[in-house]
Amino acid sequence: xxxxxxxxxxxxxxxxxxxxxxxxxxxxxxxxxxxxxxxxxxxxxxxxxxxxxxxxxxxxxxxxxxxxxxxxxxxxxxxxxxxxxxxxxxxxxxxxxxxxxxxxxxxxxxxxxxxxxxxxxxxxxxxxxxxxxxxxxxxxxxxxxxxxxxxxxxxxxxxxxxxxxxxxxxxxxxxxxxxxxxxxxxxxxxxxxxxxxxxxxxxxxxxxxxxxxxxxxxxxxxxxxxxxxxxxxxxxxxxxxxxxxxxxxxxxxxxxxxxxxxxxxxxxxxxxxxxxxxxxxxxxxxxxxxxxxxxxxxxxxxxxxxxxxxxxxxxxxxxxxxxxxxxxxxxxxxxxxxxxxxxxxxxxxxxxxxxxxxxxxxxxxxxxxxxxxxxxxxxxxxxxxxxxxxxxxxxxxxxxxxxxxxxxxxxxxxxxxxxxxxxxxxxxxx
Numbered sequence: 284x285x286x287x288x289x290x291x292x293x294x295x296x297x298x299x300x301x302x303x304x305x306x307x308x309x310x311x312x313x314x315x316x317x318x319x320x321x322x323x324x325x326x327x328x329x330x331x332x333x334x335x336x337x338x339x340x341x342x343x344x345x346x347x348x349x350x351x352x353x354x355x356x357x358x359x360x361x362x363x364x365x366x367x368x369x370x371x372x373x374x375x376x377x378x379x380x381x382x383x384x385x386x387x388x389x390x391x392x393x394x395x396x397x398x399x400x401x402x403x404x405x406x407x408x409x410x411x412x413x414x415x416x417x418x419x420x421x422x423x424x425x426x427x428x429x430x431x432x433x434x435x436x437x438x439x440x441x442x443x444x445x446x447x448x449x450x451x452x453x454x455x456x457x458x459x460x461x462x463x464x465x466x467x468x469x470x471x472x473x474x475x476x477x478x479x480x481x482x483x484x485x486x487x488x489x490x491x492x493x494x495x496x497x498x499x500x501x502x503x504x505x506x507x508x509x510x511x512x513x514x515x516x517x518x519x520x521x522x523x524x525x526x527x528x529x530x531x532x533x534x535x536x537x538x539x540x541x542x543x544x545x546x547x548x549x550x551x552x553x554x555x556x557x558x559x560x561x562x563x564x565x566x567x568x569x570x571x572x573x574x575x576x577x578x579x580x581x582x583x584x585x586x587x588x589x590x591x592x593x594x595x596x597x598x599x600x601x602x603x604x605x606x607x608x609x610x611x612x613x614x615x616x617x618x619x620x621x622x623x624x625x626x627x628x629x630x631x632x633x634x635x636x637x638x639x640x641x642x643x644x645x646x647x648x649x650x651x652x653x654x655x656x657x658x659x660x661x662x663x664x665x666x667x668x669x670x671x672x673x674x675x676x677x678x679x680x681x682x683x684x685x686x687x688x689x690x691x692x693x694x695x696x697x698x699x700x701x702x703x704x705x706x707x708x709x710x711x712x713x
Contacts (some may be wrong), residue, residue: 357411
């Protein structure tokens with residue numbers, strides 16, 4: 284008997300594992316197309332083949348009847364510190380910040396802990412992918428898009444280089460009199476403060492100027508040229524292969540950042556955007572996408588209505604801004620990422636259409652991050668990453684009952700579920 288080659292065995296294993304499945308549900312929310320109710324979705328291996336009311340399936344197709352459940356695309360959380368932090372009060376469990384102001388060669392996905400207890404908690408409420416970002420400096424590094432299921436960080440990572448991140452310097456001025464400051468000796472005049480904030484933008488320009496000079500030296504093959512990892516990491520950004528995500532909230536920050544990006548002709552994404560509604564027309568006109576983090580933040584000024592940030596997403600979308608909704612990155616929000624649908628729901632209750640609210644946590648982040656060809660909606664050729672929900676996704680009373688990531692069913696068990704079962708079955712007193 285002839286030995287079977289390892290390659291042949293691998294091919295046989297792949298063909299054996301690939302299967303065709305027909306999912307029947309109460310509704311299929313395509314997001315990029317109309318909702319089909321009742322709906323069926325045919326999946327082959329990890330890809331969606333067809334969607335409709337009555338889908339023709341080949342012989343031997345496995346049928347999964349989800350009865351009264353609704354199908355939605357898996358949710359995308361961006362940006363986040365998920366996987367980089369565990370317990371906010373325990374410094375040893377946090378790996379979300381870098382040392383130094385300019386570290387563009389840092390890859391955030393490398394540090395993701397695939398065994399984090401927070402990942403299953405987020406997954407249990409429908410979050411299938413997360414844009415994991417570095418923090419800590421002016422340019423702390425490059426983010427990576429990870430799926431919330433996989434054997435090890437390499438298997439989980441979908442995109443190893445999604446965005447370069449810039450935390451824009453503060454542009455506000457402190458006009459309070461010396462008597463009101465906690466340390467009057469540190470008070471600076473308005474001219475000194477203005478000079479300091481302008482200097483921060485100058486440092487950014489100098490950094491990018493140096494990066495461009497490095498790129499030119501490398502291209503010209505100058506004698507004595509030596510490779511520098513930090514500048515190597517900047518090359519895809521200078522070529523516009525990777526966008527820049529600018530984190531800015533205050534009105535003057537946003538305006539300064541947009542002017543800088545326009546002057547240098549860089550492709551940028553705005554993240555945070557607390558005051559973005561004030562410059563909505565500019566964002567729309569310059570086609571700057573926004574990941575909005577402040578649905579549940581308090582208004583920045585006392586004179587603003589209490590629902591300012593509730594209404595902001597609706598105002599931005601009405602103006603023509605491509606908008607995704609997320610939570611602010613950091614340790615606190617990593618443990619609360621499961622609440623992402625309710626941020627979108629609050630915006631939907633205050634002017635954002637329900638369709639756009641669902642898109643803001645599925646299709647829009649996929650478009651902004653350049654992965655809409657495979658994620659974010661339930662249409663043919665897309666990856667079969669979806670959730671089965673008992674009720675309306677935006678209703679806090681609804682529950683995610685099942686989830687599939689790239690065609691494979693994911694566990695919805697989490698520490699919360701284990702603790703619930705443990706104490707539900709505690710011994711009862713005699």
